[in-house]
Amino acid sequence: AQTVTQSQPEMSVQEAETVTLSCTYDTSESDYYLFWYKQPPSRQMILVIRQEAYKQQNATENRFSVNFQKAAKSFSLKISDSQLGDAAMYFCAYRSAKTGANNLFFGTGTRLTVIP
Amino acid sequence: NAGVTQTPKFQVLKTGQSMTLQCAQDMNHEYMSWYRQDPGMGLRLIHYSVGAGITDQGEVPNGYNVSRSTTEDFPLRLLSAAPSQTSVYFCASRLRDSRHIQYFGAGTRLSVL
Numbered sequence: 001a002q003t004v005t006q007s008q009p010e011m012s013v014q015e016a017e018t019v020t021l022s023c024t025y026d027t028s029e030s031d032y033y034l035f036w037y038k039q040p041p042s043r044q045m046i047l048v049i050r051q052e053a054y055k056q057q058n059a060t061e062n063r064f065s066v067n068f069q070k071a072a073k074s075f076s077l078k079i080s081d082s083q084l085g086d087a088a089m090y091f092c093a094y095r096s097a098k099t100g101a102n103n104l105f106f107g108t109g110t111r112l113t114v115i116p
Numbered sequence: 117n118a119g120v121t122q123t124p125k126f127q128v129l130k131t132g133q134s135m136t137l138q139c140a141q142d143m144n145h146e147y148m149s150w151y152r153q154d155p156g157m158g159l160r161l162i163h164y165s166v167g168a169g170i171t172d173q174g175e176v177p178n179g180y181n182v183s184r185s186t187t188e189d190f191p192l193r194l195l196s197a198a199p200s201q202t203s204v205y206f207c208a209s210r211l212r213d214s215r216h217i218q219y220f221g222a223g224t225r226l227s228v229l
Contacts, residue, residue: 004158033215037220042222043204043222043223043225044220044222044223045159045206045208045220045223047217047218047219050217052215091158091159093158097215100166102147102149102161102164102166102172102174103161103164103174103175104149104151104159104161104208104218105158106158106159106160107158108156108157108158109158
């Protein structure tokens with residue numbers, strides 16, 4: 001099974017500064033999807049950003065961007081101009097692009113604290 | 117647009133009791149799934165369904181049953197609750213094509229005493 005590793009259990013950032021959350025994964029497949037989900041205290045899982053492995057261009061969504069290094073199997077999330085509302089658990093996740101692939105494999109999460 | 121709705125939000129059970137966690141989606145998604153989230157771990161797949169009448173096991177299926185009689189609903193049944201099933205449970209849905217985004221419900225926090 002694929003594994004997803006988030007080596008930073010906790011991170012903190014000053015408001016308005018930039019922070020990068022790390023994620024690595026292990027797979028033998030060439031086509032897959034990578035995701036970052038945000039889980040605030042409300043528990044709701046919110047999709048932040050998605051990357052398709054066959055696309056070389058890094059995905060961006062407003063203040064959120066990724067650094068996707070396919071050869072290194074690395075998928076980091078950069079949050080620019082951090083806001084208090086960004087404080088949450090962040091989960092990296094992987095899903096195969098194979099037909100019939102159903103499991104979304106999650107990392108253990110990084111708790112982000114935003115300091116005013 | 118309600119999205120994915122889970123009920124109840126909280127539940128306390130005694131060991132050996134049974135209960136059903138409800139999940140409904142109004143987006144006409146073929147694919148639905150149940151995950152559990154334990155402290156210090158990511159979400160793990162319990163069961164999933166690719167359409168009405170079709171279900172299959174995920175990574176941690178033991179102790180749980182599912183059925184899918186309609187496209188909208190995907191209930192998760194605990195037949196005889198155990199303390200090891202204390203967790204937060206998430207239901208999710210998406211269109212069949214794996215390109216599509218998976219939407220999650222708000223979760224059910226279950227405690228088994």
